[in-house]
Amino acid sequence: MAKxxxxxxxxxxxxxxxxFVPLASHAGALKLTDDAAMFTPPAGHDLVVTADAIVxxxxxxxxxxxxxxxxxxxxxxxxxLAAKGATPAGFVVSLALPRSAGEPWLKRFARGLxxxxxxxxxxxxxxxxxRTPGPLMxxxxxxxxxxxxxxxxxxxxxxxDHVLVTGTIGDAALGLRLRQDPKSSRxxxxxxxxLRHLERRYLLPEPRNALAFAVRKYATAAxxxxxxLAGDLGKLCRVSGVAAMLDVARVPLSSSAKAVLKADGKxxxxxxxxxxxxxxxxxxxxARLAAFMAAGRAVGVPVTDIGRVVRGAGASFCQPDGxxxxxxxxxxxxx
Amino acid sequence: MAKxxxxxxxxxxxxxxxxFVPLASHAGALKLTDDAAMFTPPAGHDLVVTADAIVxxxxxxxxxxxxxxxxxxxxxxxxxLAAKGATPAGFVVSLALPRSAGEPWLKRFARGLxxxxxxxxxxxxxxxxxRTPGPLMxxxxxxxxxxxxxxxxxxxxxxxDHVLVTGTIGDAALGLRLRQDPKSSRxxxxxxxxLRHLERRYLLPEPRNALAFAVRKYATAAxxxxxxLAGDLGKLCRVSGVAAMLDVARVPLSSSAKAVLKADGKxxxxxxxxxxxxxxxxxxxxARLAAFMAAGRAVGVPVTDIGRVVRGAGASFCQPDGxxxxxxxxxxxxx
Numbered sequence: 001m002a003k004x005x006x007x008x009x010x011x012x013x014x015x016x017x018x019x020f021v022p023l024a025s026h027a028g029a030l031k032l033t034d035d036a037a038m039f040t041p042p043a044g045h046d047l048v049v050t051a052d053a054i055v056x057x058x059x060x061x062x063x064x065x066x067x068x069x070x071x072x073x074x075x076x077x078x079x080x081l082a083a084k085g086a087t088p089a090g091f092v093v094s095l096a097l098p099r100s101a102g103e104p105w106l107k108r109f110a111r112g113l114x115x116x117x118x119x120x121x122x123x124x125x126x127x128x129x130x131r132t133p134g135p136l137m138x139x140x141x142x143x144x145x146x147x148x149x150x151x152x153x154x155x156x157x158x159x160x161d162h163v164l165v166t167g168t169i170g171d172a173a174l175g176l177r178l179r180q181d182p183k184s185s186r187x188x189x190x191x192x193x194x195l196r197h198l199e200r201r202y203l204l205p206e207p208r209n210a211l212a213f214a215v216r217k218y219a220t221a222a223x224x225x226x227x228x229l230a231g232d233l234g235k236l237c238r239v240s241g242v243a244a245m246l247d248v249a250r251v252p253l254s255s256s257a258k259a260v261l262k263a264d265g266k267x268x269x270x271x272x273x274x275x276x277x278x279x280x281x282x283x284x285x286x287a288r289l290a291a292f293m294a295a296g297r298a299v300g301v302p303v304t305d306i307g308r309v310v311r312g313a314g315a316s317f318c319q320p321d322g323x324x325x326x327x328x329x330x331x332x333x334x335x
Numbered sequence: 336m337a338k339x340x341x342x343x344x345x346x347x348x349x350x351x352x353x354x355f356v357p358l359a360s361h362a363g364a365l366k367l368t369d370d371a372a373m374f375t376p377p378a379g380h381d382l383v384v385t386a387d388a389i390v391x392x393x394x395x396x397x398x399x400x401x402x403x404x405x406x407x408x409x410x411x412x413x414x415x416l417a418a419k420g421a422t423p424a425g426f427v428v429s430l431a432l433p434r435s436a437g438e439p440w441l442k443r444f445a446r447g448l449x450x451x452x453x454x455x456x457x458x459x460x461x462x463x464x465x466r467t468p469g470p471l472m473x474x475x476x477x478x479x480x481x482x483x484x485x486x487x488x489x490x491x492x493x494x495x496d497h498v499l500v501t502g503t504i505g506d507a508a509l510g511l512r513l514r515q516d517p518k519s520s521r522x523x524x525x526x527x528x529x530l531r532h533l534e535r536r537y538l539l540p541e542p543r544n545a546l547a548f549a550v551r552k553y554a555t556a557a558x559x560x561x562x563x564l565a566g567d568l569g570k571l572c573r574v575s576g577v578a579a580m581l582d583v584a585r586v587p588l589s590s591s592a593k594a595v596l597k598a599d600g601k602x603x604x605x606x607x608x609x610x611x612x613x614x615x616x617x618x619x620x621x622a623r624l625a626a627f628m629a630a631g632r633a634v635g636v637p638v639t640d641i642g643r644v645v646r647g648a649g650a651s652f653c654q655p656d657g658x659x660x661x662x663x664x665x666x667x668x669x670x
Contacts, residue, residue, distance in 0.1 A: 009573075010562070010566060010666040010667075010668035010670070011668050011670040012668040012670040013570070013666075013668075014670075015670050030488065030490075033489060033490070033570075033574050034419075034488055034489050034490075034558070034574075035385060035415040035418050035419055035489070035558050035559055036383045036384060036385040036415050036416065036419045036421070036479075036486070037383070037384045037385070038381050038382065038383060038384070038486050039381075039382050039384055040376060040380075040381045040382055040483065041375060041376070041382070043378070045375075046373050046374075046375045047373065047374050047375055047376070047382065048371045048372070048373060049371055049372045049373070049374055049427060049460060049461060049478075050370060050371040050372070050427075050461065051427040051428070051429050051461055051462050051463050051476060052429070052463045053429035053431060053463050053465050053474060054465070055431055055465055055466070055467045055468075055469075057468055058465060058466055058467060058468070059465070080370040080371050081371065083370050084369075084370055084371045086371070092384060092385075092386040092476055093386070094386050094387070094388035094429075094474040094476075096388060096390055096472055096474075125384060126384060126385065126386055127386050128386050128387045128388050128474075129670070130388050130389070130390050130393060130394070131390070131393055131670065132390045132393060132469060132470065132472065133390075133392055133393070133469065133470060134390075134467060134468065134469015134470045134472075135467065135468060135469045137431055137467065137469075137472055137474075139388060139429040139431075139463075139472075139474035141386060141427055141429075141476035143384075144371075148375065151371070151373055153365065153369055154368065154369050154370070155365075155368070155369075223369075223370050224370055227345070231345060235348070235368075238344075239368050239369075331345040332345075333345035333346050333347040333348075335345070335346040335347040335349075335350050335464070335466070
């Protein structure tokens with residue numbers, strides 16, 4: 001090995017300079033040349049912090065496009081900020097790279113990450129790159145800000161509140177099913193465009209940051225739907241000390257999911273408990289329902305009223321025949 | 336599989352409740368029952384953010400005790416905060432668990448993490464637990480606070496400054512060598528206690544948070560020594576636009592490292608460039624040197640003057656014969 005002067009730039013630093021420094025537009029990132037970053041919320045504001053990691057073969061397919069993996073890693077965190085009513089402010093990323101992730105892969109990964117950092121006004125503040133003999137792992141910690149005390153919690157739902165959910169539910173869970181078992185598409189017998197819609201919804205979540213302000217203004221409780229609507233709503237009810245009665249028929253479904261359900265009605269439990277939706281579920285007092293719905297329309301985020309908060313425990317999904325749906329596994333869990 | 340009501344607690348939530356909620360003593364952690372945590376630096380203070388991940392088989396040995404792995408993951412981040420002059424305020428952790436990490440392992444991991452969180456007044460704020468088919472990975476993002484504008488950067492060293500380093504250098508690199516090649520101990524022919532000292536220094540860093548206040552008060556530039564003194568000092572010089580002339584004979588070594596060096600003089604490059612020291616290297620103006628050294632003594636952190644900042648580029652290590660040492664690899668890099 002050739003002798004190098006002690007001021008030679010290490011290959012890790014070169015990798016960071018080439019791919020990640022261009023994303024570190026925030027002054028506090030110090031161009032990624034320091035041990036740490038500086039970030040200070042504006043006066044009168046709280047910092048909201050969330051951390052979510054994704055692992056190859058667990059949360060995404062190792063052959064997913066590098067830019068989609070990067071964007072998913074950031075977006076699952078942005079979704080948490082949105083559900084809390086916070087405005088994205090920045091993020092740090094720890095990246096564990098297998099040898100297979102070479103220069104072209106990194107270039108594409110950084111391009112995807114940079115595109116979303118810009119789109120969501122959430123600049124890269126810092127991070128770490130390490131080698132791993134295992135699968136790729138992207139661990140993001142994201143920061144948001146909001147006026148002091150304004151964070152919307154899971155605890156806060158009150159009896160009588162309406163339960164609202166954004167977008168459509170179940171697409172990603174069906175998209176995952178398609179990726180895991182491509183033969184499903186033949187059984188479901190739905191158009192190619194519908195299949196691609198479901199797969200795309202699994203590949204790349206659409207966090208509802210546009211609605212954060214309205215959540216902050218109108219919701220009594222909120223969370224992002226990542227482990228399945230049924231289980232996540234169960235968690236919200238538990239910490240709020242209430243129950244929720246939901247109407248299966250009112251849960252918003254895409255035309256693709258409706259077509260799948262027509263072919264196999266049993267998939268309703270997959271739709272309601274499969275996870276990876278990255279929609280927001282929240283509770284709103286009846287007097288503020290119209291204003292919240294209008295705020296959703298104003299920012300182009302569909303919002304659907306799916307039921308009410310009641311006394312008791314647990315989230316129950318009522319079918320059109322009046323029976324309550326039961327789940328083998330209401331909430332997605334790797335454990 | 337038995338049908339469960341949608342309000343059944345998932346096994347991931349049970350795992351978190353059992354092992355990690357007891358560590359989440361900060362009110363903003365919301366007992367780990369929400370999507371995000373809240374943290375707000377005191378008025379007039381900046382937030383300092385650092386992220387470092389460790390991977391099994393890369394940064395630690397998979398059979399290291401679980402509590403030591405947890406503590407190392409937190410301590411490598413605490414070391415960054417110390418070098419920036421920041422006071423630890425809290426951390427989030429993303430934990431990728433292989434199947435082999437069962438209940439007893441987790442219990443021990445959480446116990447180690449909790450002990451250090453308490454010792455360093457750095458409570459758990461939140462995080463994520465995921466499954467991985469690969470090695471264990473612990474990704475920590477740590478937060479510190481300090482008066483606005485007071486963060487000590489790598490950029491800031493000025494010609495004429497003294498270069499100071501805490502503790503002793505090279506122990507961890509030699510400890511790693513021993514773990515990788517146990518036969519080294521025979522060649523080195525040093526007492527068992529010395530071997531154990533070196534191995535312990537690799538297993539569990541001792542971050543210099545006690546010195547953070549003095550670094551903030553007296554240092555013109557600082558960083559933590561994680562990738563080797565030679566390379567890290569080279570980085571500090573580069574962003575400061577200066578050079579450093581260091582005296583190899585003045586670099587502080589433990590008696591164990593001195594004994595090893597006696598057996599094999601070539602290991603000086605391993606000592607100076609091996610990394611994992613987690614000491615602080617900083618630069619201090621001559622007029623403030625005595626006060627800084629006194630501050631070190633006051634908090635029980637040994638501080639050694641190893642050279643000066645000069646005009647030019649790069650960090651050069653002068654040997655007793657006057658020749659400048661060269662390195663095959665001045666800085667540890669996985670890439």
